Amino acid sequence: MLGRIGTPELLVILGLVLVLFGPKKLPEIGRSFGKGLKEFRQATKEIKESVDLGDEDTAGTKEA
Numbered sequence: 934m935l936g937r938i939g940t941p942e943l944l945v946i947l948g949l950v951l952v953l954f955g956p957k958k959l960p961e962i963g964r965s966f967g968k969g970l971k972e973f974r975q976a977t978k979e980i981k982e983s984v985d986l987g988d989e990d991t992a993g994t995k996e997a
Contacts, residue, residue: 954962
């Protein structure tokens with residue numbers, strides 16, 4: 934039943950954030966959110982690479 938967030942929903946969320954935190958805090962909140970998202974993507978990439986390397990290591994050793 935839950936669909937994707939559309940433009941009207943985003944505008945409502947952004948309006949609520951603006952009312953709750955004020956215009957002076959928005960750049961700081963955006964920066965913090967961006968840094969967190971960047972770290973999350975980097976961690977996800979590292980985990981994915983380690984899993985891929987693990988698959989390559991075990992591919993050469995077959996059990997008889």
